[in-house]
Amino acid sequence: MSTSQPQRLARRTLFLASGTGLLGAALTACGDDAGPAENGEPADLDAALEEGGELTYWTWTPSGQAQVDAFMAAHPNVTVELVNAGTGTDQYTALQNAVAAGSGAPDVAQIEYYALQQFALSEALVDLTQYGFADFEADYTASTWSAVNLNGGVYGLPQDSGPLVMAYNQAVFDEFGIAVPATWEEYITAAEALHTADADRYLTNDAGDAGYAQPLIWQADGRPYEVDGENVTIDLQDEGTRRWADAWNRMLEPGLLAPIPTWSDDWWQALSNGTIASLITGAWIPGILQGSVPDGAGHWRIAPVPSYDGSPATSENGGSAQSVLQQSKNPALAAAFLRWLNHSEDSVGVFLDSGGFPATTADLESEEFLGAAPEYFGGQQINQVLVEAAGNVEPGFQYLPFQVYANSIFPDTVGTAYVDRSDLNTGLQAWQEQLVTYGNSQGFKVN
Amino acid sequence: MRTINPKVHRRPHSITHPRKSIALTLIMILFLAYALVPLLWLVINANKTQTELFTVSGLAPGGSFALFDNIVATFTYRDGIFGRWLGNTLLYVVAGAGGATFLATLAGYGLAKYAMPGRRAYFAVVLGAIAVPGTALAVPTFLLFSRLGLTDTPWAIIIPSLISPFGLYLIWVYTLESVPKELLEAARIDGASEMRIFFTIAIRLLAPGIVTVALFAIVATWNNYFLPLIMLRDPDWYPLTVGLNQWSAQASGVGAEPIYHLVLAGSVITIVPIIAVFILLQRFWQSGLSTGSVKG
Numbered sequence: 214m215s216t217s218q219p220q221r222l223a224r225r226t227l228f229l230a231s232g233t234g235l236l237g238a239a240l241t242a243c244g245d246d247a248g249p250a251e252n253g254e255p256a257d258l259d260a261a262l263e264e265g266g267e268l269t270y271w272t273w274t275p276s277g278q279a280q281v282d283a284f285m286a287a288h289p290n291v292t293v294e295l296v297n298a299g300t301g302t303d304q305y306t307a308l309q310n311a312v313a314a315g316s317g318a319p320d321v322a323q324i325e326y327y328a329l330q331q332f333a334l335s336e337a338l339v340d341l342t343q344y345g346f347a348d349f350e351a352d353y354t355a356s357t358w359s360a361v362n363l364n365g366g367v368y369g370l371p372q373d374s375g376p377l378v379m380a381y382n383q384a385v386f387d388e389f390g391i392a393v394p395a396t397w398e399e400y401i402t403a404a405e406a407l408h409t410a411d412a413d414r415y416l417t418n419d420a421g422d423a424g425y426a427q428p429l430i431w432q433a434d435g436r437p438y439e440v441d442g443e444n445v446t447i448d449l450q451d452e453g454t455r456r457w458a459d460a461w462n463r464m465l466e467p468g469l470l471a472p473i474p475t476w477s478d479d480w481w482q483a484l485s486n487g488t489i490a491s492l493i494t495g496a497w498i499p500g501i502l503q504g505s506v507p508d509g510a511g512h513w514r515i516a517p518v519p520s521y522d523g524s525p526a527t528s529e530n531g532g533s534a535q536s537v538l539q540q541s542k543n544p545a546l547a548a549a550f551l552r553w554l555n556h557s558e559d560s561v562g563v564f565l566d567s568g569g570f571p572a573t574t575a576d577l578e579s580e581e582f583l584g585a586a587p588e589y590f591g592g593q594q595i596n597q598v599l600v601e602a603a604g605n606v607e608p609g610f611q612y613l614p615f616q617v618y619a620n621s622i623f624p625d626t627v628g629t630a631y632v633d634r635s636d637l638n639t640g641l642q643a644w645q646e647q648l649v650t651y652g653n654s655q656g657f658k659v660n
Numbered sequence: 661m662r663t664i665n666p667k668v669h670r671r672p673h674s675i676t677h678p679r680k681s682i683a684l685t686l687i688m689i690l691f692l693a694y695a696l697v698p699l700l701w702l703v704i705n706a707n708k709t710q711t712e713l714f715t716v717s718g719l720a721p722g723g724s725f726a727l728f729d730n731i732v733a734t735f736t737y738r739d740g741i742f743g744r745w746l747g748n749t750l751l752y753v754v755a756g757a758g759g760a761t762f763l764a765t766l767a768g769y770g771l772a773k774y775a776m777p778g779r780r781a782y783f784a785v786v787l788g789a790i791a792v793p794g795t796a797l798a799v800p801t802f803l804l805f806s807r808l809g810l811t812d813t814p815w816a817i818i819i820p821s822l823i824s825p826f827g828l829y830l831i832w833v834y835t836l837e838s839v840p841k842e843l844l845e846a847a848r849i850d851g852a853s854e855m856r857i858f859f860t861i862a863i864r865l866l867a868p869g870i871v872t873v874a875l876f877a878i879v880a881t882w883n884n885y886f887l888p889l890i891m892l893r894d895p896d897w898y899p900l901t902v903g904l905n906q907w908s909a910q911a912s913g914v915g916a917e918p919i920y921h922l923v924l925a926g927s928v929i930t931i932v933p934i935i936a937v938f939i940l941l942q943r944f945w946q947s948g949l950s951t952g953s954v955k956g
Binding site for chain 1: 710711713714715717802806809811812890893894895906909910911912913914915916917918920
């Protein structure tokens with residue numbers, strides 16, 4: 214087995230990436246690398262579709278099965294088995310174990326943008342430029358394309374995007390005479406006014422969540438991570454990060470943020486009964502509110518995210534790409550499926566019908582999409598706000614090549630500041646300290 | 661001035677008539693509540709619709725009677741995968757816990773009744789193995805199985821479940837106590853083979869011990885979570901524990917689709933068989949547990 218420098222780095226990356234580090238470390242000794250498929254060409258895709266075959270596709274996207282069914286109807290020679298191997302981190306653990314073990318990975322998998330760098334760097338994913346995927350750049354929003362365009366390659370096609378916006382409960386705002394805040398200054402004032410008027414109500418919730426803090430830091434112009442190969446810089450006290458932390462402290466310390474973890478059953482309840490009056494969230498929120506918070510019908514509205522300086526700058530919160538795995542026995546067929554999945558009207562149409570927020574500009578800018586005025590949102594043309602936000606995502610934010618691990622220790626560090634309602638900057642410093650130590654122990658050159 | 665109540669002297673407290681302690685009773689009631697309130701919560705909430713779960717809080721009843729609807733939905737959701745998980749769990753319990761009980765009985769009896777070199781060393785190894793929690797072995801087991809190409813197959817769950825050092829130890833001790841040497845000698849004189857002695861005589865005497873071991877193994881396999889979590893990727897092989905967790909996790913992230921009503925109904929369905937097993941086998945359980953507690 215060769216031990217060239219990049220490969221060694223890749224192996225070490227496996228180690229750090231798996232939640233149970235032990236797995237990767239011991240397994241790298243026996244994991245046979247699948248032959249890197251780097252000599253394909255665009256014509257292979259149609260040929261592969263013609264020839265047919267079997268694929269395994271890991272996803273937790275609700276419309277996944279409907280999309281797969283539509284694909285198989287259009288391409289009867291291909292059989293795609295959809296496997297729901299878990300949501301988010303659960304799936305990454307399984308995927309990382311399969312990558313480390315050298316077998317068991319699917320052909321195509323859903324990976325959130327924040328985790329994509331980690332899998333790309335560990336050489337788990339196929340670079341799709343060989344199949345001509347670089348030509349698709351113009352078809353996707355700039356921010357989602359830059360999320361899959363890593364280290365000079367294309368490591369996936371964007372499924373959806375989540376430009377940061379504000380969803381708010383108009384009924385609660387009206388009841389307490391709150392105007393829709395356009396700046397964070399106004400937002401903080403409104404948070405205080407609402408909680409003072411009714412101690413049971415909060416303008417928003419945040420119990421400490423790395424997947425939420427980072428888009429907020431991004432939106433405040435923070436760029437805490439810089440990744441260049443194995444050289445990594447972490448500065449969780451840069452100007453933008455501090456800007457966010459200082460603003461957030463003003464809500465956290467006086468107890469203006471509901472200590473309800475997002476996605477918990479309490480959170481769903483609080484959205485239903487108006488305890489939480491607004492969310493700073495991704496553009497995918499309308500589908501979720503409509504689907505799972507029926508009591509909010511007619512009450513919710515969408516607005517741009519509050520700004521620090523009056524500019525419409527926003528960031529990406531969540532969203533996934535689908536990628537082809539190196540272990541795939543038939544990468545051309547896998548890439549052909551992926552091209553259909555995230556780059557065809559048929560498939561994106563199914564995804565749209567399920568309430569998703571796509572990443573393809575043609576769908577985002579279609580008149581039908583922009584003109585939609587769902588009653589749930591009081592007839593507001595919400596997509597106009599959402600699509601505008603998609604165009605205002607600030608570029609240049611990078612995630613760490615061990616972001617899944619980083620997010621997993623957020624609760625132990627920044628999370629304690631949330632619990633004590635103390636200075637977030639102290640928590641961020643503690644987080645940074647642990648990340649630097651960890652990154653260095655994994656073979657990166659950090660700071 | 662004090663008068664002594666003569667009644668107290670006439671009825672002294674003894675082992676059979678212990679003094680009643682208010683403090684201890686209160687503590688017992690607390691423990692009872694601690695054990696039963698979550699169960700009560702589960703049953704009440706499994707009876708709510710998804711909307712009621714978000715609007716009616718905690719132990720308050722939801723108003724509608726949705727338990728049966730929820731159960732039906734649980735079994736039909738996502739092409740009825742819950743039924744598959746139930747079947748998987750039963751398979752793991754029958755093959756894993758059944759096999760563990762059988763092997764523990766064979767080995768425990770053999771070690772107790774046949775002299776062989778290294779028996780003491782074996783005893784020490786078994787005792788040591790009891791002290792190692794299964795969770796600690798899950799990762800090494802994963803590495804082994806991944807080399808053997810057995811991960812993501814039912815064998816990855818069944819084979820590790822076959823080993824029960826505690827069961828072996830229990831049968832060993834139980835055999836020493838309840839299978840008299842004289843009986844075996846008499847059988848041998850009558851010409852019975854060792855196999856026949858084991859299957860027709862010993863196994864009957866060992867029944868309470870076997871049931872105890874089986875109960876332990878069934879509970880452990882039924883609740884097994886960490887091992888299948890790391891061994892299995894394909895939901896078609898999930899047991900109920902991992903499957904329900906996946907359903908619960910579905911309430912988060914960009915494509916969030918909370919189905920708590922199904923998670924709760926599924927949980928109720930999951931605990932019913934284990935409660936039934938306990939109630940049915942309770943008396944064996946008690947007699948088996950006290951084995952070896954009086955004389956060692």
